[in-house]
Amino acid sequence: MKISTLSIGDELISGQVTDTNSGTIAAALLAEGLRVQRHLTVGDNEPDIMDALNDLAHVSEAVVVTGGLGPTVDDMTSRAAARATGRRLVIHDEARMHVRQMSGKLEMPISCPLSDKQAMIPTKSTLIPNPKGTACGFHLIHNGCFMFFMPGVPSEMIVMLRETVLPFISERVTHKRVIRTASLNVFGPGEPEVDELLLGIAKPDQGLSMGICVSYPWIRVTLRAEADSKDAVDELLASAVRTARERLDEYCFSLGEITLDDVVAELFRNAGLTLALAESCTGGLIAKRITDSAGSSRYFQQGVVTYSNEAKNRLLGVPTELLAAFGAVSAECASAMSRGVQSVSGSDLGLAVTGVAGPDGGSDEKPVGTVFISLASMESVRTERFQFHGSRDEIRTLTAWTALDWLRRYLLII
Amino acid sequence: MKISTLSIGDELISGQVTDTNSGTIAAALLAEGLRVQRHLTVGDNEPDIMDALNDLAHVSEAVVVTGGLGPTVDDMTSRAAARATGRRLVIHDEARMHVRQMSGKLEMPISCPLSDKQAMIPTKSTLIPNPKGTACGFHLIHNGCFMFFMPGVPSEMIVMLRETVLPFISERVTHKRVIRTASLNVFGPGEPEVDELLLGIAKPDQGLSMGICVSYPWIRVTLRAEADSKDAVDELLASAVRTARERLDEYCFSLGEITLDDVVAELFRNAGLTLALAESCTGGLIAKRITDSAGSSRYFQQGVVTYSNEAKNRLLGVPTELLAAFGAVSAECASAMSRGVQSVSGSDLGLAVTGVAGPDGGSDEKPVGTVFISLASMESVRTERFQFHGSRDEIRTLTAWTALDWLRRYLLII
Known part of the structure; x- marks a missing residue:
């Protein structure tokens, strides 16, 4: 079955809001073995909506439409659907009852002309129940094409999609691959x-x-x-x-959907080891990612963000002579930081990063993107130099990814 | 001028990845006084791309296309563009040189057949330079419609859009509102x-x-x-x-585009004050956001992520009796943390947060979402209790926002 989706809304076509409904619908259809072939977005503009519906009906056997069913004047999907398919727009008794019941349930003020607007649907259409909001959806057949209209609010749309639209489409598809x-x-x-x-x-x-x-x-x-x-x-x-x-x-x-951070968390839980972090150029990003995982308190003991040399010395015991001789961005400093945070915290592992995230602070010898990562365990310290490229944000992101991937690889082989 | 956008990619049409390029382009055009009328998405499928280009060229005066210009076999936009517009696909010398230079610069392995693929563009087209990646863009005129093709990588696309596509379109628009x-x-x-x-x-x-x-x-x-x-x-x-x-x-x-973090950074630079952070439930998120700003090393001295009570005691001097009497999630502990990190680091300001981010660890007295934020200056300590709602991620995000907003308000009035 050739399926298209259509998202309607000025906020979408102008780039103010990113459309997620089309992706949700495509993923749900794919799970049923059905592929979306085209996705179209237009604004809240009657001629554009009519053109879009006509074009999609021409190339598709089913069109799933979201948006423009709200109570305000800028919602005009129902009227455009009626005109594009040669139908009249009439008040649907069941829809009117639904709007009133839901308005009461959701404690919304009932403004009569507005709520009647949401109860107007094209003739020769079937309601799509909306258990989560006032806007009723509807579906109709136009020139052999199934057309489904749902509100754009994602939480309402998804229920209507699952409960009505997907079963309807799925039933009519024979010889599904x-x-x-x-x-x-x-x-x-x-x-x-x-x-x-x-x-x-x-x-x-x-x-x-x-x-x-x-x-x-x-x-x-x-x-x-x-x-x-x-x-x-x-x-x-x-x-x-x-x-x-x-x-x-x-x-x-x-x-699948398992992130690198999930993997690292799982490996730590299984290994029964504890971790402490000393970050310079990543400024807390690695600690943030480690503690994104619920339950990280079981293995994550502490992190320090030592931006100044003085903090590296006081919190991690990096010797001032070492800092003077090699600089804060050096293999020597990285090793001293990882060893320092491991020993100060009494953790099994100490991970440290120091580098030049930019945009300033680079030199010929240590240009922007120079990063040292060091991992100290009870037995050894491993330190490596990296040269990353990109913006400050990209260098910090790459550093955190590389450091977390080091942890993953270390935990995999122990 | 009637403008359409077209995003190409199996990952987009299948709902695996949400398309943000179309929104970026629409917003950039809107700033020039131009509106996008239609946005279309199709997969990496030659007939679908050809149909989409033909349909859009029919209803638009300009079409801005992104995606499908990569080096791999599933990238087939150039070929589809050539076929849809009756052109041949040829190796473009300048594009080939660009691919090689960028491959060297980005330290990517040059695999000849692949890189030559990215240098093939339709005849009678003009290159759109890509200063950030290997894929060249190109533009051509088909049946009076301007067609622009750019890679789908957002960071590359946006530079090409700003430097080449927008000026080109803007120059050709007369009688703009x-x-x-x-x-x-x-x-x-x-x-x-x-x-x-x-x-x-x-x-x-x-x-x-x-x-x-x-x-x-x-x-x-x-x-x-x-x-x-x-x-x-x-x-x-x-x-x-x-x-x-x-x-x-x-x-x-x-x-405009100025973030809360930018504002806090600017206020710190102007105030000439220094900051130290002690984070518990946010686990480094606030430090990460502070150090996102280039030049933050001038005012940010150090951060500690004290997940365990022991770390709160050792790194911040929070008395163990206090922790035993009131618990780690308490106004008393938050105040001791902010005062502690301020005095240990010798900073002008010490900011501390402690709370229950969930999903576990809540109690009747201190349910998930209970957060204490404390700001210590030389003169005073201000500590407040908040009750946030939502997921672990939302509670951590809200905590960081509220803490940074506290800093903003504090720096505004001093």
């Missing part, structure tokens, strides 16, 4: 390197396709399998995921 | 309260409209003025901004 996707999350290599590592895994003629999406600074590889049966699709996908994991090896830090 | 927007950024009151405070400022019949957009946890109020001349629009907008600022008073922390 089963589609399943899986994704692998990768940190380290660039896009061309990942592409080369995974060469030949995609087999479009056998129903297996692959997409590589850079989600700075990591990369998501999505594998998509399509077949006639659930078993066939599961087998196809599992085998492709297995091969991709083997090829990506340690670059692949997780599958 | 002048549109200017201004925005006020608000923290504290909710949307209905802001709406009430600003009642009557919008005057649509005089060309002045207003939008309120919740950008959790703050609110952006956008005023938009439209008139025939630059002077008329500037006067209209300036007067509306003045009135809105007066009504919002201290709730308005900045105008």
